[in-house]
Every structure is written in structure tokens, then in C-alpha cells.
Amino acid sequence: MPERLPRIGVMGIMQELYDAMLPGITERQAAYAEEVAAQLAGVAECTVPAPVRTRADAERTVRAFEEQDLDGVLVIMLTYAPSLRVTRALAGLRLPVCLANIQPDPAVTPAWDMADMTYNQGIHGAQDTANAMVRAGVPFEVVTAEWRGAEFRERVGRWARAAHTVTALRRLRVGVVGYAMNGMGDARFDEAALLRVLGPEVEVIAPGELYRTMTGLPPSEVEELMAAEDELFDVDPRLAKEERTDHARMQLAIERLLVERGIGAYSTHFDAIAEDGRFARLPMAAASALMAKGYGFAGEGDVLAAVAVHAGHRLAGDGHFTEMYAMDFPTDSILMSHMGEGNWRVGRPDERVRLVKRPLGIGGLDDPPTLLFRIRPGPATLASLVSLGGERFRLVVAEGEVLDSPELPALEMPYGQFRPDSGVRGCMDAWLRAGGTHHMVLNLGRHAADWEAFCALAGIEFHQV
Incomplete structure (x- = not known):
């Protein structure tokens, strides 16, 4: 029974609204999600599908995660996105969930323009999504940290190990030879x-x-x-x-x-x-x-x-x-x-x-x-x-x-x-x-x-x- 790293699906959430305002934003934020996954190398094996922008995207992504026999889902807000687009998918999710409250840039600087504001506005999307999960009775972990730092790796790694353990027990069969004492x-x-x-x-x-x-x-x-x-x-x-x-x-x-x-x-x-x-x-x-x-x-x-x-x-x-x-x-x-x-x-x-x-x-x-x-x-x-x-x-x-x-x-x-x-x-x-x-x-x-x-x-x- 060889040991393995936890297998985690990374669900990056944004919306189509910003495509016209900032052409290429979907590709840019998708690359950001890939960077976050790379940061977790050694603590989890991450699967990173295309960003979720619609309710259909969310439900398709969740089905794929469950079919891939993953251990858990790490939700990342790539921009703000209305929570009702993912509420149904997350409410029915059978895998443990962690909400990563992170953003691409760690600091607000005088050089920021409206594009930078849009790229880094995940915090209120996280609030909307977390509120939806709380109201739906979905248990989840939250990690607020700088995603390039050791604290982020440590905390997500701990959640990933716990998720791996929970999913392993859900599939476990225990044999008893004879009877109990x-x-x-x-x-x-x-x-x-x-x-x-x-x-x-x-x-x-x-x-x-x-x-x-x-x-x-x-x-x-x-x-x-x-x-x-x-x-x-x-x-x-x-x-x-x-x-x-x-x-x-x-x-x-x-x-x-x-x-x-x-x-x-x-x-x-x-x-x-x-x-x-x-x-x-x-x-x-x-x-x-x-x-x-x-x-x-x-x-x-x-x-x-x-x-x-x-x-x-x-x-x-x-x-x-x-x-x-x-x-x-x-x-x-x-x-x-x-x-x-x-x-x-x-x-x-x-x-x-x-x-x-x-x-x-x-x-x-x-x-x-x-x-x-x-x-x-x-x-x-x-x-x-x-x-x-x-x-x-x-x-x-x-x-x-x-x-x-x-x-x-x-x-x-x-x-x-x-x-x-x-x-x-x-x-x-x-x-x-x-x-x-x-x-x-x-x-x-x-x-x-x-x-x-x-x-x-x-x-x-x-x-x-």
C-alpha cells in the first residue's frame, strides 16, 4: 500500500463580466491558478481545470473532480464572482473543501490601476462564496495567507492531508478475523x-x-x-x-x-x-x-x-x-x-x-x-x-x-x-x-x-x- 500525496482539485472562480473590460483576463488568472498549484508541489498533487465562470462550468468541474477520485477541492477566487453560480455545485459536493482567501499580489501599491484592483479583488468573492456555503451547511476550511509563503503551503498541506484521510476512511473496509474480545x-x-x-x-x-x-x-x-x-x-x-x-x-x-x-x-x-x-x-x-x-x-x-x-x-x-x-x-x-x-x-x-x-x-x-x-x-x-x-x-x-x-x-x-x-x-x-x-x-x-x-x-x- 504505497503512500502518496493528497490529490486536490483547484477550482478557480471568476466571471465573464471582466472579459470585455480586460481582454485576456481569463488566461491571466488561469495562469495565476497554475502558479498557486505549483507552489503546493510536494504537499499535494493538484489538478487545475479551466476557470469556472458560469453555473454550468461549476457543476461540470465538480463532477469531473469526483470522477477523478480526488481527495478534496481547493477553491480560489480568481476575481469576484457571484456565489449563486457555484452554490448548487458546492452544496452537493462530496469532497472536503478549503477556501483559499488569497490574491495574486501581496501588497496594495501606488502603481495599482483598475486592472490591478480587478485581478486582486478575490476577498469579497471569498466572502460571498463562504456565506453561501455556511447557509448551505457545507463544512469547509479557510486559509488566509500570502500564497507564495511557507504558511500557505503548511496550512493547505495540513488541510490536504486531513482531506486525504477523510476520503480514505469513506472508502475503507475493515476486516475482523473471528470476533471482538x-x-x-x-x-x-x-x-x-x-x-x-x-x-x-x-x-x-x-x-x-x-x-x-x-x-x-x-x-x-x-x-x-x-x-x-x-x-x-x-x-x-x-x-x-x-x-x-x-x-x-x-x-x-x-x-x-x-x-x-x-x-x-x-x-x-x-x-x-x-x-x-x-x-x-x-x-x-x-x-x-x-x-x-x-x-x-x-x-x-x-x-x-x-x-x-x-x-x-x-x-x-x-x-x-x-x-x-x-x-x-x-x-x-x-x-x-x-x-x-x-x-x-x-x-x-x-x-x-x-x-x-x-x-x-x-x-x-x-x-x-x-x-x-x-x-x-x-x-x-x-x-x-x-x-x-x-x-x-x-x-x-x-x-x-x-x-x-x-x-x-x-x-x-x-x-x-x-x-x-x-x-x-x-x-x-x-x-x-x-x-x-x-x-x-x-x-x-x-x-x-x-x-x-x-x-x-x-x-x-x-x-x-
Whole structure:
């Protein structure tokens, strides 16, 4: 699942009125829209059609954007244009919208004439258009900035990433192997409400289908995967060939099912695997490897957390599934880990990831090969997707730092110590009051502003602790 830049349609709006007064103005302002798009190179792939000057232009342009499978629409006022010409098109638009309140020239100078006034009069067109969208109930972002500056790139880039994430979730299918863990209340939700609000569709994968897919794999694919692991990881010499072969078959079978069904995120529950009776071990290393390839994942059948990891991949890169294991008051930090699943791409660059043989009593099966690493020190962000009942969803977010903490030699699962900016006491008090779940996504870097932009576009609550 290769990552890509957000794909954005640039909708430049003007009107025919000025053509007679300023011959060539349409071509001039169209070139300006192309320059704006070029300024966004590296943060978005922009599609720039001809300027919109009539209602028919607007509706044709919007249809084309939706047919091109874009992530969002950036509206630019090339001159003033009456909003009623675009109201219907924007009211029915299914893509996230950002209104760029910009103009070609950053400063009003004594050299300006009526032509310059006309070229730079987008501000009142933006007001008319924004008013129409507000009255139509269309959510949108606004960016007022000098379009040649870094602030413009940064803010539009943040909106574009959020738009890419929103549209990705609208198309997402989440696979659940077996069922969700019994009694785990914070993962419970209304599937239809999740589909209506955010878009993900849940599909159950029978363990028997996973088993049949495993048994049908050609040996060459299994050998190829193990050879790749030998190159990527330090492989524990205690791992027998049979253990590695079985693990590789599980990983390849899961991925094949995901590809065949168009599934972008999944979750397995240890009881569903163990109770089936046909599996020798749990697919721990498989989860880590597939997260590293861009799939969302969560343990124990937790669809909400799998959606959060998928969103973290798209919004900030390299989403890592984890949970808060224990508090460490002397360092004001929280030990982050899980049973053995984690995105190895967030591991420390100065330590090779290890593929280890480790005992795991949970599930009552044989030892599962596990990818072991420590999370890279530096800024990091946690995010938890919360169902509040009905169609209310909330994202609880904490920014902080992964510490360069001592090794924990007996801990044979991915781990790291996260120190929240608000401190353990303040963060956890606020996290619990907000209903933050015990499974979450971790991304390297500070991304609270990105998550806030996502929540605004997705129509869900944002709560930073």
C-alpha cells in the first residue's frame, strides 16, 4: 500500500463580466491558478481545470473532480464572482473543501490601476462564496495567507492531508478475523453509525477462510518472505524453520485476503484464532509487517483502533498500534506496548529490529515469532477514536515525547516510554474524563493540529489532553 500525496482539485472562480473590460483576463488568472498549484508541489498533487465562470462550468468541474477520485477541492477566487453560480455545485459536493482567501499580489501599491484592483479583488468573492456555503451547511476550511509563503503551503498541506484521510476512511473496509474480545466495552460501537459518520465498512473474515488460504500458498512465496526477513531483521537463531514457515504462511494469507477483499485495515483476536483449533500460533509478526506496509491494525477485534491506525498512516505516516501499559511516575512517563504487535518502522534507527522466539501464554498456542524493537525517541502523538453512542464520535489526542529510556530486557514486545506534555497525572486525568480508549495509534512527531483538522472535516469531536 504505497503512500502518496493528497490529490486536490483547484477550482478557480471568476466571471465573464471582466472579459470585455480586460481582454485576456481569463488566461491571466488561469495562469495565476497554475502558479498557486505549483507552489503546493510536494504537499499535494493538484489538478487545475479551466476557470469556472458560469453555473454550468461549476457543476461540470465538480463532477469531473469526483470522477477523478480526488481527495478534496481547493477553491480560489480568481476575481469576484457571484456565489449563486457555484452554490448548487458546492452544496452537493462530496469532497472536503478549503477556501483559499488569497490574491495574486501581496501588497496594495501606488502603481495599482483598475486592472490591478480587478485581478486582486478575490476577498469579497471569498466572502460571498463562504456565506453561501455556511447557509448551505457545507463544512469547509479557510486559509488566509500570502500564497507564495511557507504558511500557505503548511496550512493547505495540513488541510490536504486531513482531506486525504477523510476520503480514505469513506472508502475503507475493515476486516475482523473471528470476533471482538468479549467484555471489552471501549471497542464497542454501532457499525451503521460508524459507516454513516466516517465511512468505514466492517467485514468479518472467518478463521476457516484464513486457514484455507494458508494451506493454498505456494512454497516459493513463503521462502521469498523469509529471505526478505533475513535481510531486514536480526533473526533469532532459536527460531526453527517450521516456526518461521508457519508464521510466514499466516502473514501471506492475511495479506492475500486483504488484497482480494479490498480491505485496508484489520483486526485479529487471540481467542478467535486459538479456539478455531487449526492454528499453531498467533500472527504477531504478521501484524507488525502489515502495519509497516500501510495497513491499519488493532488487536482483539478492535475496529475503532484499526480505523485510527489506518487514519494515522494517511494523516501523519507510519501509524503504530499500541496501548498504555503502566505509568512510571519517576520519569513522568507511560510505558507503551501491546502483546507483540507494532509498526517496526517507528523503531529506533540505531537498533536493528529483531525477529525473536518468545513465549506467550495468551491463547494457549505455540510461541509466536515476534518483531521486537524500541520506539524511536523524540516527539510523538497519541490518538484514540471514541464512540460516544449514536452518531457521536470523539478523537482524544495527546502530544508528548518518547524518552530515550533504558532497555527492559525481559519485555519481548515493541515498547517505549511516552512522556505527555501535560504530565502523566494531568494527561491521564483528562484522558479518562474524555473517555479515551485503551487502544490507540502512535505517530512520531507532533500532529495534534493535523488531527484537529481531520476532526473538523470529518464532523467529529476533537479533544486534546
